[in-house]
Amino acid sequence: MMLVCHSVMNISCVESSRSHDVRVSLYSLMVIIILTTLVGNLIVIISISHFKQLHTPTNWLIHSMALVDFLLGCLVMPYSMVRSVEHCWYFGEIFCKIHTSTDIMLSSASIFHLSFISIDRYYAVCDPLRYKARMNIWVTFVMIFISWSVPALLAFGMIFMELNIKGAEEMYCKHIYCKGGCAVFFSKITGVLAFMISFYIPGSIMLCVYCRIYFIAKGQARSIKGTSQKLQTGLEERNGISQSKERKAATTLGIVLGVFLICWCPFFVCTIMDPFLNYTIPLALNEALIWFGYLNSTFNPMVYAFFYPWFRRALKIILFGKIFQKDSSRCKVFLDSNP
Template identity: 50%
Template sequence: MSSSAVQQKILNCSEYGNGSCPESERSLAARAAMYSFMTGAIFLTVFGNLAMVISISYFRQLHTPTNFLVLSMAVTDFLLGFTIMPYSMIRSVENCWYFGLIFCKIHYSFDLMLSITSIFHLCSVAVDRFYAICYPLWYSTTMTIPVIKQLLLLCWSVPGVFAFGVVFSEAYADGIEGYATLVACSSSCPVMFNKLWGTTLFMAGFFTPGSVMVGIYGKIFAVSRKHARAINNLPENRNNQMRKDKKAAKTLGIVMGVFLLCWFPCFFTILLDPFLDFSTPVVWFDALTWLGYFNSTCNPLIYGFFYPWFRRALTSILLGKIFSSHFHNTNLFTQKETE
């Protein structure tokens, strides 16, 4: 980080005292509007993904390898909405971090971990759909429950070790002149990645797995087009299975696309910021971070739009039917959907 950029940030901090918060420049109406909008996003994120978790966990008909991956991804989104977004909301609206430096590191570690965990889950789902559509005869022996458990362990452990290791070791700040002084006097929970770790985070945490997903889904849709041309010549049961697999791949492809659109600007800004002398405005970083958060809000809405079974499961949850004995064996699919 350039000396002048850091010194300017320190000067701005010292104007209102070490560790204290500046007086908010936003009007009461503006803060109320921001709180209302963000609270609505948090509500949809928490309860939408909680509905996904309950639906897949409760209904035995939904206990499939693919859905177990989707279940774990919904847990990721739920945790982001429940444990991360409320604190980020206060920081964004008030332009101040009230919760101390240690909790700042914990908060950012979980934030980073859950973001990378989401993309790892999407990679795993892409692999699952790849075998289901491109190698259907091998699918049942390849994507077994033990394999799914190993994938889930990988999805959670690698991002966790990376995020907590980098943040608590402060390796991300090595070589940034004046960063320690900025942290000591700042009340904004500053986290600035140097060139090395900004590039590492972008490549390992986003670009590489994102490229793998795009490549896999490209192959899946190429095979799906071949299936579409031959589908009328197949036996009825094989025909129906291919249709369902194609729909599942399309839906999960949309989920992947939304994820990339939501998180790419934030990751790309983290990559560029150290090369621009950390000149990116805080407001811009906040806006891009919340764009990424909205991905967790969108996922259950996408499933609700494309999957009637999710809407039926949600209705059963809201009506309290899941408290009835043996209701977990209920058929969530219509005859047309199971044919």
């Protein structure tokens, strides 16, 4: 017997036919992803908020991104989990729109933050003398404001004004829409628009910035290597730490770019292709790719925070309860001048 999500069978979505064991396995996996996302990003938020030494423009960007990823794990992933496993939506049509808008907003905001952090690192590595003048707290505030406001306007405006189905109303009503479901639907125009704003433009910025940092660091290393031994010794003493930071920044950005592309590229490619394929991509595949994209928010604190010694020191202070001691906010969690 076919199970349905709504009492009116002829307009109801079809419930998942997965076995009990498969559902338990999927729920367990998704709960692990949600908890890892929440814990990892919460530790980043607490660390940067609590320790005064971490109150820098770069870290406030990371703090804001961690907040976005934490909210994604808290407000979006649990409901997406039920939808993905059961293929039914039990929370009403209004909340479906709120959930879809929040999902698009927070996922896009996380990607925007990644793009702005790469720009910040570009100036820190490639123009360190003017970095503090260019990347002050007000510039950081503008970056954070854009990272939250543009995705919010795009997501809530598109979903609540139903612009996402504009131009494909007949297809949506006859072949996609069903009672008891909450599918994320894009027409050809909005699919391309979402692809460009949420993925292609931020991803291109990250790629260009990474390539620029890589070639500058490589050029500086070649320049030092080609200098005479006497001059080279002096340069090594003055530039050793700087060169090490350049390599570290290039490596970290490379990993960030790789994780970003691996997690989000499949979903956005399917998003832009599905309308041109008459929406033939299976629902199960689309749900799996959405969760693959969510993993970017799970990995963000690992890539951006666990790579830095200051985070490991802050984590140790938090885990051992030293954070509750008097003046713990003034503890030194990094040794050099740039966290």
